[in-house]
Amino acid sequence: MGQIVVETSDLSKNYNGLTAVNKLNLRIEEGEVYGFLGPNGAGKTTTILMLLGLTEPTSGTVQVCGHIPQREPIKVKSLVGYLPEKVGFYEDLTAAQNLKYTAALNGLPRGEVEDKIATILAMVGLSQVADHQVNTFSRGMKQRLGIADILIKEPKLAFLDEPTVGIDPKGIDDILNIITSMSRKGITVIFCSHQLPQVQKVCTRVGIFAKGKLIAEGPVRILKQQTSQEGQYRIEIQIADPVSGLTDMIKDIKGVIDISGPPNSPLIICSADLRSQIAKTIVDSGSSLIGMKIEEYNLEEIYKKYFREE
Amino acid sequence: MYAVFYKELADHFNSKRFTILFALASLAAILAIYVATQSIRGEVSASTEFIFLKIFTISGEALPSFLFFMSLFIPIISISLGFDSISSEYSSGNLSRLLSQPIHRDAVINGKFLSGLTILSIIIVSVVAIVVGLGLRTIGVPPTSEEVLRLIVFVLISIIYGAFWMALAVLFSILFKKASTSMLSTIGLWIFFFFFMSMIASAIADAQIPLDSNSTLAMITQNAEISGTIGRISPCNLYGEAITALLVPQTASLNSAIMLISTLIEGRMLTPLPFSQSLLLVWPQLTSIIALAAICFAISYIKFMKQEIRSI
Numbered sequence: 085m086g087q088i089v090v091e092t093s094d095l096s097k098n099y100n101g102l103t104a105v106n107k108l109n110l111r112i113e114e115g116e117v118y119g120f121l122g123p124n125g126a127g128k129t130t131t132i133l134m135l136l137g138l139t140e141p142t143s144g145t146v147q148v149c150g151h152i153p154q155r156e157p158i159k160v161k162s163l164v165g166y167l168p169e170k171v172g173f174y175e176d177l178t179a180a181q182n183l184k185y186t187a188a189l190n191g192l193p194r195g196e197v198e199d200k201i202a203t204i205l206a207m208v209g210l211s212q213v214a215d216h217q218v219n220t221f222s223r224g225m226k227q228r229l230g231i232a233d234i235l236i237k238e239p240k241l242a243f244l245d246e247p248t249v250g251i252d253p254k255g256i257d258d259i260l261n262i263i264t265s266m267s268r269k270g271i272t273v274i275f276c277s278h279q280l281p282q283v284q285k286v287c288t289r290v291g292i293f294a295k296g297k298l299i300a301e302g303p304v305r306i307l308k309q310q311t312s313q314e315g316q317y318r319i320e321i322q323i324a325d326p327v328s329g330l331t332d333m334i335k336d337i338k339g340v341i342d343i344s345g346p347p348n349s350p351l352i353i354c355s356a357d358l359r360s361q362i363a364k365t366i367v368d369s370g371s372s373l374i375g376m377k378i379e380e381y382n383l384e385e386i387y388k389k390y391f392r393e394e
Numbered sequence: 395m396y397a398v399f400y401k402e403l404a405d406h407f408n409s410k411r412f413t414i415l416f417a418l419a420s421l422a423a424i425l426a427i428y429v430a431t432q433s434i435r436g437e438v439s440a441s442t443e444f445i446f447l448k449i450f451t452i453s454g455e456a457l458p459s460f461l462f463f464m465s466l467f468i469p470i471i472s473i474s475l476g477f478d479s480i481s482s483e484y485s486s487g488n489l490s491r492l493l494s495q496p497i498h499r500d501a502v503i504n505g506k507f508l509s510g511l512t513i514l515s516i517i518i519v520s521v522v523a524i525v526v527g528l529g530l531r532t533i534g535v536p537p538t539s540e541e542v543l544r545l546i547v548f549v550l551i552s553i554i555y556g557a558f559w560m561a562l563a564v565l566f567s568i569l570f571k572k573a574s575t576s577m578l579s580t581i582g583l584w585i586f587f588f589f590f591m592s593m594i595a596s597a598i599a600d601a602q603i604p605l606d607s608n609s610t611l612a613m614i615t616q617n618a619e620i621s622g623t624i625g626r627i628s629p630c631n632l633y634g635e636a637i638t639a640l641l642v643p644q645t646a647s648l649n650s651a652i653m654l655i656s657t658l659i660e661g662r663m664l665t666p667l668p669f670s671q672s673l674l675l676v677w678p679q680l681t682s683i684i685a686l687a688a689i690c691f692a693i694s695y696i697k698f699m700k701q702e703i704r705s706i
Contacts (some may be wrong), residue, residue, distance in 0.1 A: 090572055099702070124651075133703055136494055138490070138493055138703045139702060139703055158496045158497070158498065159496075161495060161496040161497075161649065162496035166490070166491070166494035168487065168490040168491055170487040170493070171487055171491060172486040172487020172488045173486070173487075173488065173491075174405070174486070174488065175486065185397070186495060188397040188401070189398070189492070189495040189496070189497055190396045190495060190496055191397075191496070207589075223533075230491070233491065237496075250461070275543075282555050287403070328551075356592075359406070
């Protein structure tokens with residue numbers, strides 16, 4: 085893998101006696117899509133602000149792209165793009181004008197700006213509305229404009245703080261696709277969210293935050309293995325008129341670990357994909373099988389598991 | 395910083411707020427000319443010295459002078475240009491995005507303050523230019539070089555005075571996240587200084603030295619001195635004194651007691667002071683206004699630089 089883009093050691097931040105971030109040790113390599121996962125108030129945003137040099141850490145050290153944000157804020161901020169959680173734009177200006185301002189703040193040469201804005205707006209799918217005032221934009225469009233606002237400065241690293249909150253499923257898909265294409269362009273992305281399916285979809289590595297601590301870290305696949313011993317499966321079935329004793333019959337199948345729930349819609353936990361055996365057992369017993377759904381252990385379980393432990 | 399400055403300037407020019415303020419100020423200028431043409435004849439018969447400056451200082455029977463309009467409008471213009479400078483960025487969600495750009499944090503506040511000040515200067519200069527232009531047409535007497543000099547210093551003092559109110563408005567816009575709260579507090583402070591301070595000053599003076607029909611001259615002057623001194627706490631008074639001394643060259647002293655005596659003894663008309671002496675007279679007022687503006691700006695600067703980004 086590439087070089088280290090973000091490195092923190094024992095990074096802590098206290099806000100009026102409250103510990104927002106507690107001894108955080110983080111290493112993110114170039115080209116990763118790293119997910120900061122955790123509930124609200126877990127210290128994700130505070131960590132980002134410290135990485136950007138917008139907030140002073142109480143203790144510990146930070147390095148971003150080889151610079152210390154607190155000492156060289158301008159350098160770090162020119163390499164890093166940040167999409168805040170409640171992103172806003174100058175409502176009276178058009179999308180293109182807003183981007184032009186960001187370009188000016190970044191000291192981009194004027195000649196190239198127009199073309200660049202057009203390319204970037206096309207990339208985030210806002211070409212049609214480039215000359216519309218931002219106050220006519222939906223939330224999803226504003227978020228995409230926010231990503232365009234990051235892309236205009238050609239960052240090495242991008243922080244996206246909850247970019248998918250309050251957006252419809254189509255909009256979420258759009259944003260996740262943009263994140264993937266950013267990563268393809270070689271931008272390291274830190275994606276902050278409390279919504280697991282999305283993090284799972286795009287992130288190469290995930291760090292789970294709780295109460296200012298990083299409680300688990302790793303690729304989604306490995307995190308799954310840590311949680312589910314021997315790779316567990318959950319099978320949900322729906323049965324019409326279950327015969328009595330069916331539950332026990334299912335339980336006797338080799339590999340079934342547990343069965344719970346009402347007799348007509350039990351939840352089975354097993355160590356392998358036993359769908360065919362279970363279906364056969366049900367049909368042979370004289371009951372009729374209406375539905376069957378298999379669920380792999382996903383991040384949600386991991387998430388819940390860690391929070392139970394907290 | 396220039397990027398912030400130019401953008402803010404462009405925003406101001408395109409805003410309805412600027413149009414309204416400019417219209418208001420122009421209206422004041424036209425009214426002032428109207429008042430001047432109505433009542434200038436009587437003044438000319440008394441003395442033709444500094445006749446051009448009289449356009450600015452003359453008041454009609456019902457209508458106040460241009461100076462009064464200025465002392466009323468400058469704070470209003472400054473406050474309305476500055477009251478939401480930071481809080482609007484915060485509430486629109488622009489601030490954290492702005493601060494994550496490779497600029498120093500003070501570039502935001504400096505750029506905003508300077509652009510506001512530029513707009514204010516444009517308004518003041520154009521309004522004075524309107525009055526000068528219309529004045530030339532209506533009374534037909536060109537200003538002397540000393541009058542021009544006095545007008546230039548008057549414009550400068552007005553801009554500095556505006557800078558004070560703008561710095562105060564910016565400070566409140568940092569302290570309060572809600573634009574309406576910051577607007578109300580600044581306006582409230584202005585109303586206090588503009589309307590109530592002199593009342594409070596004379597109330598205190600009267601409590602110290604009660605005046606009645608038997609009062610001696612010494613008591614009257616003492617009373618005037620106390621109320622004058624307390625009144626100077628108000629920047630409105632400082633500005634009022636400064637511009638009066640500049641545009642009414644006959645003002646021999648800003649000490650209210652001496653002024654009182656001299657009007658009692660020598661009658662209404664006094665010999666005008668030379669420009670340098672008038673300038674010397676307003677020097678304390680001028681430095682106080684500059685100091686007030688600098689203090690307000692310094693506090694907002696420190697406040698803004700030290701604030702945690704989450705609480706901005």
